[in-house]
Amino acid sequence: MDIIDTIKEQIEGNPILLYMKGSPNQPQCGFSARTVQAVMQCGERFAYVDILANPEIRANLPKYANWPTFPQLWVDGELIGGCDIVTEMAESGELQTLIKETAAAQAAE
């Protein structure tokens, strides 16, 4: 499959999706560590892709997303942002609301 199709499929198939370096239990960069921590604190299930293990995604997602760096949090098919945005949203409580609403909508499907 074309790498862009793979990316689209991941984004469309996973309402809460984090592209990160490493895994939630073993993040390989401080930015990914802080971001995954914020997402985990919301207490809902989420998908992740380790871009260090997927160099093609690392090379192509920034163009597709129009966002140059990792991590990238995608919710409901939309890019929310990276570490700065996600941690700010966690501090304001906005992230919890967004994640909870998305998880509840998915459960109701």
Ligand SMILES: N[C@@H](CCC(=O)N[C@@H](CS)C(=O)NCC(=O)O)C(=O)O
């Ligand atoms: N300010 C960024 C920090 C993230 C960042 O600078 N990421 C870099 C270093 S981990 C990156 O993804 N570089 C491109 C790459 O490694 O492919 C954010 O809010 O997410």
Ligand code: FES
């Ligand atoms: S891997 Fe060096 S800053 Fe993220």
